[in-house]
Amino acid sequence: MDHTTLRIGAGAGYSGDRIPPAIELADKGQLDYLVFECLAERTIALAQLERSHRPDAGFDALLTARMRAVLPACIRHGTRILSNMGAANPLQAGYAVLAVAEELGLPHVKVAVVLGDDVLTTLCADGLSLPVLESRQTLADLQPQLISANAYLGAEALLPALQTDAHVIITGRVADPALFLAPLMHHFGWAADDWTRLGKGVLVGHLLECAAQITGGYFADPGYKDVPDMASLGFPLAEVSASGDAVITKVAGSGGCVTVATCTEQLLYEIENPARYLQPDVVADFSQVQLSQAGPDRVQITGGNGHPRTDTLKVTLGYRDGFIGEGQISYAGVGAQARGQLALDLVRERLAQSGYAEFESRYDLIGVNAILGPDAPDAQAAEQEPAEVRARVTLRVPTLQLAQHVAHEVEALYLNGPAGGGGATRSVREVIAAAAVLMPRSAIRTSTVLLNAEGH
Incomplete structure (x- = not known):
């Protein structure tokens, strides 16, 4: 070459x-x-x-x-x-x-x-006062939820x-x-x-x-x-x-x-x-x-x-940060958007009655306002109703049980919501969030291991 x-x-x-x-x-x-x-x-x-x-x-x-x-x-x-x-x-x-x-x-x-690059042990031993770049927290605040720290x-x-x-x-x-x-x-x-x-x-x-x-x-x-x-x-x-x-x-x-x-x-x-x-x-x-x-x-x-x-290297922290509960359901035909909106309103009210109003949430009609939001000019200026919509409810909550309830409320729209709902899905997932701190490069030690068919 x-x-x-x-x-x-x-x-x-x-x-x-x-x-x-x-x-x-x-x-x-x-x-x-x-x-x-x-x-x-x-x-x-x-x-x-x-x-x-x-x-x-x-x-x-x-x-x-x-x-x-x-x-x-x-x-x-x-x-x-x-x-x-x-x-x-x-x-x-x-x-x-x-x-x-x-x-x-x-x-x-x-x-x-x-x-x-794995510096979790070093950080937890010596770096607990390091400030988190994205917030006013310190590393010590996140330590109980920490999964990883990689420089x-x-x-x-x-x-x-x-x-x-x-x-x-x-x-x-x-x-x-x-x-x-x-x-x-x-x-x-x-x-x-x-x-x-x-x-x-x-x-x-x-x-x-x-x-x-x-x-x-x-x-x-x-x-x-x-x-x-x-x-x-x-x-x-x-x-x-x-x-x-x-x-x-x-x-x-x-x-x-x-x-x-x-x-x-x-x-x-x-x-x-x-x-x-x-x-x-x-x-x-x-x-x-x-x-x-x-x-x-x-x-x-x-x-x-x-x-x-x-003189410092960025370290990405991975930590547990609650759960997301999500449910989706579709409506089609005449009045689909109105029925989809009614479905969202019902779930919002039912979850509020159960004490969920304080949690971060999204109530979207996919294809209408799920990306640009309800106040977007294009959404307001739509000349005709969509032939189909998919209602999506997503909440971020602290426990798995609360997330499961969110998904269940959307699925329950089959018999407790507007006419013609179908294709309901539900999902629950743990949130693994990322944050960052700066670490002195002098505290990081790297090494190389050479492997072949016979081992090291």
Whole structure:
């Protein structure tokens, strides 16, 4: 492969992402690295909850399916795989990758597992006075409900794993762009204080991390922003030079498109301040980024920058925060909206009589006001009644029993509500909420474990 340019592709943008585009990248992308970014804010807390019930669980549910799909081609082409699919149990995820390799007749596969993001024990011992970023609470206030505490590791934590001969590198919680920045630092030898290049590397990672969002997914709007062949939407790859400048593209013949418009939307996605994008390795600066169309499905990216990193790392806390009880029921035909509204009013009054008025609640007619709300101009200006509606009641309550009662009241509309109700459903789920604190990076210790068919 060309050592002056690194080719790095995005095999997933979230835990449930599609697998065929990743197979296409592994087969035809001529990649040095294939990255699967699969963790969201609450994903790891849910994984920790799963691990508490099953010690061998807690990693991404699609890990083995993805490895079966891409590992043979990646080994054949010399493409290294890097992923945070380890979630709450990176070590067990590493063993799962080895099991897939053995199943596929690839006994020489090595896996490097990066550990150290789980800081729950350290925080509970030393950090109880830390303020929660989203509220006036402290960590001590949340401690009785805490499930998990995972620090956002940076590329620096991944470099020892990259310096091994591992074919697959598995991590837990890592800042999304760091999964892409680390291979660039390793390949080109960028220094940990080369802020400009690190900022450019974070830019590349940010553009790639959501996979299909930069090739037309979450972008398409028929008649305004048309995207070709979305059924075969391809995932992106970047051709990155030693300077950190890059071209974003995709496999020739794959669906979707890579344009200045798709790249601009992704550039601004989830960015609060483009001039100060706080990351573990660098404070990235996207304010002077330039995008230009360099050919069909090829966009040149220049102008990224960076500034010295902070002394703290963000830690995501997962904690139990009550239950949600939900019920839905449909009405159709003449007067459907009026009957649906009557159903909502009845449930609201009955729950108030039972002492539920104080709880956070939603009473929606799906298709009428469930997204924009009852005061939205479009809802008020509707020229004709819908032919069908679905009434939905949702309350957030402190106990499972209260949530079950909410769902039951909606189902009871069958015989205790308006005419013609049908298709009632009920659900109850525990709320796993997320919050964040800042932790001194000096308090976090990371390590790398190298696994192969013979064990450690």
